[in-house]
Amino acid sequence: MSGDAGKVYLVGAGPGDPELITVKGLRLLREADVVLHDRLLNDELLRDLRAEIIDVGKAPGRHKLSQEEINELLIKKAREGKIVVRLKGGDPYLFGRGGEEALALREAGIPFEVVPGVTSAIAAPALAGIPVTHRGVSTAFTVVTGHEEPGKEKELDWHALARLGGTLVVLMGVGRIRENTTMLIDGGLSPQTPAALIERGSWPDQRCVRGTLGDIAERASSFRVKSPAVLIVGDVVNLEKHLGRRRIAILRAEGQLDGSVRLAERYGFIPVAAPSISLRALDLPPDIKEKIERVDCVVFTSSNGVDIISRSGLLDLIQKKRVAAIGPKTARALTDKGVNVDVIPDEYSSAGLVEALRGIRKVLLLRSAQGSPALLDGLLSAGAEVEDVPVYEVTGSGDERLDDLIRRAELIDVFAFTSGSTARYLMRRAGELGMEDHLRKALDSALVVAIGPPTASVLRELGVRVDLIPERYTFEGMLEAARKEIGVRP
Numbered sequence: 001m002s003g004d005a006g007k008v009y010l011v012g013a014g015p016g017d018p019e020l021i022t023v024k025g026l027r028l029l030r031e032a033d034v035v036l037h038d039r040l041l042n043d044e045l046l047r048d049l050r051a052e053i054i055d056v057g058k059a060p061g062r063h064k065l066s067q068e069e070i071n072e073l074l075i076k077k078a079r080e081g082k083i084v085v086r087l088k089g090g091d092p093y094l095f096g097r098g099g100e101e102a103l104a105l106r107e108a109g110i111p112f113e114v115v116p117g118v119t120s121a122i123a124a125p126a127l128a129g130i131p132v133t134h135r136g137v138s139t140a141f142t143v144v145t146g147h148e149e150p151g152k153e154k155e156l157d158w159h160a161l162a163r164l165g166g167t168l169v170v171l172m173g174v175g176r177i178r179e180n181t182t183m184l185i186d187g188g189l190s191p192q193t194p195a196a197l198i199e200r201g202s203w204p205d206q207r208c209v210r211g212t213l214g215d216i217a218e219r220a221s222s223f224r225v226k227s228p229a230v231l232i233v234g235d236v237v238n239l240e241k242h243l244g245r246r247r248i249a250i251l252r253a254e255g256q257l258d259g260s261v262r263l264a265e266r267y268g269f270i271p272v273a274a275p276s277i278s279l280r281a282l283d284l285p286p287d288i289k290e291k292i293e294r295v296d297c298v299v300f301t302s303s304n305g306v307d308i309i310s311r312s313g314l315l316d317l318i319q320k321k322r323v324a325a326i327g328p329k330t331a332r333a334l335t336d337k338g339v340n341v342d343v344i345p346d347e348y349s350s351a352g353l354v355e356a357l358r359g360i361r362k363v364l365l366l367r368s369a370q371g372s373p374a375l376l377d378g379l380l381s382a383g384a385e386v387e388d389v390p391v392y393e394v395t396g397s398g399d400e401r402l403d404d405l406i407r408r409a410e411l412i413d414v415f416a417f418t419s420g421s422t423a424r425y426l427m428r429r430a431g432e433l434g435m436e437d438h439l440r441k442a443l444d445s446a447l448v449v450a451i452g453p454p455t456a457s458v459l460r461e462l463g464v465r466v467d468l469i470p471e472r473y474t475f476e477g478m479l480e481a482a483r484k485e486i487g488v489r490p
Contacts, residue, residue, distance in 0.1 A: 012117015
C-alpha cells in the first residue's frame with residue numbers, strides 16, 4: 001500500500017481463546033500489513049498471516065518497547081502507507097492503554113479505528129460459572145486495576161470500594177492481592193465475603209480458586225496462582241457451584257477418545273483427553289479358525305477386540321456362531337460390522353457375562369491379554385470349556401498429553417477410570433516423572449469414578465480412593481453418575 005494513506009486499528013483480541021475475537025477483528029488481522037501484538041495472546045491468532053508481525057509485549061519489569069516507542073512505531077508504520085493492527089488482549093480501552101495510543105495517533109494525524117474486544121473482566125468469571133450480575137444477588141459491578149502505577153496522584157480508595165456493594169472485579173491484582181484484600185476488609189467488607197481467582201480465563205488450563213475475602217490471598221499462594229488472573233469479590237461467586245463446568249480426565253486408548261470426548265461434552269463436562277494406555281494387536285494362533293469352528297459361542301469384551309478381529313477377516317466365520325458382547329458399545333461395534341449379537345448381559349460386567357452364558361458348553365474369549373481373570377474363572381466354575389485367546393495387549397501410551405495431565409492434575413475435577421489398566425499406567429507414569437505424590441493429592445481432592453467393580457478393585461490396590469461406581473458399567477453411565485454427584489449443568 002505504499003503511497004496510500006495508512007490506518008491503524010486498535011483491535012481487542014479477547015481474553016485468550018482465539019475464537020473469542022470478534023469477526024471484524026479477525027478480518028482485519030488477515031488484511032493487515034503490520035501487526036503489533038501484546039504478550040499473553042494466543043499464537044493461533046498470529047498464524048498464517050501475511051503481515052509483518054512485531055512483538056511489543058510488556059511484562060512486569062520487562063518492557064520490549066516503552067509505551068512511547070510503541071506509539072512512535074504505530075505512527076511510523078502508518079506513515080509508510082500500511083494497514084496496521086495493534087492487537088491487544090481483552091478490550092483496547094480497558095486498562096490496555098489503548099486510549100493513550102489513540103491520542104498519540106490523533107495528534108500525529110493518523111487515521112485510526114477502535115475494534116472492541118471481549119474483556120476478561122466479564123468473560124473469565126462467566127467461563128468459570130460466575131455471572132458478574134445476577135438478579136437477587138448483584139445488580140452492579142465495578143472493575144478496577146489491582147496494580148496501579150507508582151507515583152499516581154490519586155490512588156484507588158479501597159475503603160470506598162468496600163462500601164459500593166455489588167460485585168468487585170480486580171484485574172492485574174495477583175501481585176498485590178494481600179494488600180488489596182486487607183484494605184477491603186479494613187474498609188468494612190466481611191472477611192467471609194465470597195471471593196474467587198480465575199487464572200488464565202478462557203485458556204485450556206483455566207482454573208478457578210475459590211475462597212473468601214479473608215483467605216483468598218493465602219489460597220492464591222498455596223495454589224501458586226500466577227498472572228493473568230482475575231479476582232472476583234461478592235456473593236455471585238457462590239453461583240460457581242451451580243454454573244461452573246467441571247473438567248473430567250479421559251484416560252482411554254486413542255481409538256476411543258473422540259467418541260468419549262463428544263459424549264463428555266454433551267454431559268456438560270470439559271473433557272481432558274489424556275490416554276494412559278495404547279493397544280497393540282497380537283498375532284492370532286495359527287489354528288484360530290479351527291478354534292472358532294469348535295465352540296458354541298464367541299465372546300467379545302470390548303470394541304477394541306472387535307476392531308482388531310475385523311481386520312483379520314474372521315467376522316464372516318464368527319457370525320455363524322452365537323456371539324456375546326459384554327455391553328452395548330461392544331455390541332454396537334459388532335452390529336456396525338454386520339455381525340448379529342445374540343447375548344448381552346443385564347449387568348455389563350464379567351459376572352454378568354458368566355450368568356448370561358450359563359449353559360453354553362464351549363466358549364471362545366477374544367479379548368485383551370490383560371483381561372480380568374474373573375471372567376475365565378467364572379466360566380470354568382460354571383462348567384464351560386473355555387478357549388481364552390488374547391487378541392491385543394495393553395501398554396503405556398507414552399503420550400505427551402498424559403504427562404501434561406499429571407503435571408496439571410490439580411485442575412481435574414473428575415478422574416474417569418474405564419479399566420484397571422488406565423489406572424495402573426497413569427500411576428506408573430506419574431512415578432516415572434517423579435510426580436506420584438502430586439497426582440495422589442489431586443486424586444484425593446477430585447471425584448474418582450470407576451467403570452465397574454474390577455476397575456475399582458485395581459484402584460484400591462493402588463491406594464486410590466474410589467468415590468463412585470455407576471449402576472450401568474458403561475462410560476456414559478459414568479458420566480451420568482458423575483454429573484449427578486457434582487451437579488454439572490447439561
